[in-house]
Amino acid sequence: MLLNLTELFAFQAGHKEKKEIVLELEVFKNGAESYKILRKTPVSFVFTNLAPGRVRVEGKAEVVLKMQCSRCLKDVEQEIQLSFAVDVVSPEVPLEEADDQTFMEGYQLNVESLFSNEILMNLPTKVLCRPDCKGICRVCGKDLNLGECGCDTFVPDPRMAAIKDIFNANKEV
Structure with missing residues (x-):
């Protein structure tokens, strides 16, 4: 899902907008592994203009993935809290070293790519059905x-x- 940020880039510094977006993502893929998304909340976005052509994208969401216990291989519902903030710039603004444009396609933000990246960053290293498995x-x-x-x-x-x-x-x- 692509979200057009053209209008947001034009506002002055300090301007904020809030949006909630329901993603249609049903399966999270991580290389050869894939996990079914059992439940998810809409992604709550806050867009803040830092300067003309530069916007901070903050978001929060919750997702529940169907995973397997690392020890006994039983199915486990793994809840993951997502909270992120990335700065994006319009195509006209020269990029600095710290600018990450991974999620931008011209003036559009790839919301599913951003969401998937945040799930990946928050995946637990070991999933257990219970602590004493x-x-x-x-x-x-x-x-x-x-x-x-x-x-x-x-x-x-x-x-x-x-x-x-x-x-x-x-x-x-």
């Missing part, structure tokens, strides 16, 4: 949150593998 057994695959499986989960230290045969009862030392 035990995950799945690496031997049989049973969900350990439902109970123990009885598998032998002892993993020998790989650094000791070289001397393991020394203590073999069948060999002479």
Whole structure:
């Protein structure tokens, strides 16, 4: 969705406008992974003129993604609060090093690109169904949150593998 900012660029410094935009984005894609958007609030924007041709875009929204627990792979509803502020400039204004025009296409702001970028920046590094999730057994695959499986989960230290045969009862030392 593109939002035309032509009129906003013409106002004097200090001018503010508020808008709410409902995005039609149903799936958030992050490389090979994609997450279904279960719920989202309209994006509340505040546009503030900093100078002629320069506008600060501030926004807030909330989104709930369907993700998987990193340990047991159960589906989890992950709520993400979004709050952002970016400065954009009109095409006539010379760009400075700090100017980020990633979300601008001429005089238009790509709202979905901005929204997706903010989701990406706020994704949790590890999603858990609950803080004490035990995950799945690496031997049989049973969900350990439902109970123990009885598998032998002892993993020998790989650094000791070289001397393991020394203590073999069948060999002479």
